[in-house]
Amino acid sequence: MDQAAAEALVLGFKYIGAGLAAIGVLGGGIGIGIVAGGAVEAMGRNPDATPTIQTNMILGLAFSEATAIYALAVALIILFAA
Amino acid sequence: MTTTHPRRIGFKRWIVIALMIVGGVLAFGVGGIFKPLSPVVVLPPEPVWPGLNIPFTSIPLSNTFLATLLADVVLLGFAFGAWRFSKSGNLVPRGLYNFFEWLVEFLWNMTESAAGKWARRIFPIMAAIFLLVFTANMVKLLPGFESFGWMKEAHAKGYEAVPLFGGLYALDASKPVDKTAEHGGEGEAAATAEHSGEAAPAGAEAEEFCTEACEVVPFLRATATDINFTFALAVSSVVMTQVFGVWALGMKYFGKFINTGTMISKPLFGVIDFAVGLLELISEFAKILSFGFRLFGNIFAGALLLSILGALTAVVVPSALYGLEFFVGIIQAYVFAMLTLVFMSQATVSHHGDDHSAERSASGGEHAAAH
Numbered sequence: 270m271d272q273a274a275a276e277a278l279v280l281g282f283k284y285i286g287a288g289l290a291a292i293g294v295l296g297g298g299i300g301i302g303i304v305a306g307g308a309v310e311a312m313g314r315n316p317d318a319t320p321t322i323q324t325n326m327i328l329g330l331a332f333s334e335a336t337a338i339y340a341l342a343v344a345l346i347i348l349f350a351a
Numbered sequence: 352m353t354t355t356h357p358r359r360i361g362f363k364r365w366i367v368i369a370l371m372i373v374g375g376v377l378a379f380g381v382g383g384i385f386k387p388l389s390p391v392v393v394l395p396p397e398p399v400w401p402g403l404n405i406p407f408t409s410i411p412l413s414n415t416f417l418a419t420l421l422a423d424v425v426l427l428g429f430a431f432g433a434w435r436f437s438k439s440g441n442l443v444p445r446g447l448y449n450f451f452e453w454l455v456e457f458l459w460n461m462t463e464s465a466a467g468k469w470a471r472r473i474f475p476i477m478a479a480i481f482l483l484v485f486t487a488n489m490v491k492l493l494p495g496f497e498s499f500g501w502m503k504e505a506h507a508k509g510y511e512a513v514p515l516f517g518g519l520y521a522l523d524a525s526k527p528v529d530k531t532a533e534h535g536g537e538g539e540a541a542a543t544a545e546h547s548g549e550a551a552p553a554g555a556e557a558e559e560f561c562t563e564a565c566e567v568v569p570f571l572r573a574t575a576t577d578i579n580f581t582f583a584l585a586v587s588s589v590v591m592t593q594v595f596g597v598w599a600l601g602m603k604y605f606g607k608f609i610n611t612g613t614m615i616s617k618p619l620f621g622v623i624d625f626a627v628g629l630l631e632l633i634s635e636f637a638k639i640l641s642f643g644f645r646l647f648g649n650i651f652a653g654a655l656l657l658s659i660l661g662a663l664t665a666v667v668v669p670s671a672l673y674g675l676e677f678f679v680g681i682i683q684a685y686v687f688a689m690l691t692l693v694f695m696s697q698a699t700v701s702h703h704g705d706d707h708s709a710e711r712s713a714s715g716g717e718h719a720a721a722h
């Protein structure tokens with residue numbers, strides 16, 4: 270295999286890897302959905318507790334979103350830094 | 352309400368619609384330099400001008416750093432304005448000062464409810480983080496960010512530069528240049544040193560002004576798309592958390608990480624507690640990672656989304672996404688500050704059930720001394 274074909278192959282695998290890494294975003298999406306759903310349900314049951322629930326909801330969103338961001342970071346590193 | 356006064360037709364909406372139509376026609380009908388460019392995605396920050404360093408150092412002045420300085424200037428200006436208003440003796444808050452008063456009150460209430468008596472010490476750090484990230488995220492929404500810059504010879508794909516007026520150039524999206532097709536790889540970029548602009552700074556590198564395939568290196572780029580900024584903020588936040596922990600609990604704070612307290616009394620659970628302590632130690636470092644990548648990832652992905660969708664649909668969609676970016680900027684600043692606050696107030700409270708005295712004194716009870 271000549272040099273150019275090998276480079277093209279590596280590039281192709283890079284893109285495949287980045288795409289596979291981005292699958293990790295799935296978990297973050299599910300987590301955010303669960304958090305927001307639970308928070309809205311709680312707010313509906315007890316509207317007076319809305320400020321507390323909102324604060325905790327945003328914290329939960331941040332934590333579950335962090336995992337999705339890890340996947341994004343891995344994908345970006347594969348694409349641009351590795 | 353149902354009576355006959357004529358329905359007012361706002362004039363401004365016609366201006367907006369006309370601008371949208373003009374933009375669409377320019378972007379997709381006329382083309383040329385008005386055609387939107389597909390973005391160049393660059394992870395590391397780039398220099399503002401080739402060969403321009405931060406004064407008295409040899410570090411290149413990067414475009415994200417310049418944007419941070421801009422955010423600092425804006426923030427200091429607002430702070431000075433608010434300070435001058437508070438000195439003016441005018442007791443009724445008004446305008447921007449009103450906003451600042453609301454903001455500080457909001458942050459202070461949040462801190463006090465989470466941190467108790469440590470609120471006075473934690474508040475400055477957490478509010479500084481919030482204000483800096485918030486201002487940086489708002490400043491990056493200004494038009495001109497990531498679009499004005501100097502031109503660089505592209506390594507692979509670029510566009511032809513078209514002279515406008517006064518030594519300014521624009522990229523022509525309808526004339527893409529693919530160098531890989533002609534040369535088969537990166538090659539003699541340094542050899543084609545033909546300065547097309549007149550303002551070539553001395554001592555700069557040869558490929559600073561492009562000859563055939565050009566790409567723009569922006570003067571300003573969003574602060575949080577620089578991983579150095581987010582990680583510096585994350586490291587200072589986590590280090591200050593440890594400082595507060597030691598401040599509140601003394602050397603007992605490190606017992607959280609190297610937990611040998613229950614090793615003798617309850618051998619089996621002692622080992623588990625020790626392992627949990629090590630996990631706590633790891634989680635401190637994971638905090639730095641998650642802080643840094645969260646802010647970076649959100650803002651970088653937002654910038655990417657804006658530029659890609661801006662290239663695909665020049666007119667209506669980017670405006671809606673700007674609204675989303677506005678929201679994301681506020682939320683991320685809030686999350687960063689809120690998590691800092693929560694971690695710090697957790698660090699000032701002892702975790703163990705068996706030493707209530709430290710916990711009580713941390714949560715503000717004076718009667719704990721009798722314990």
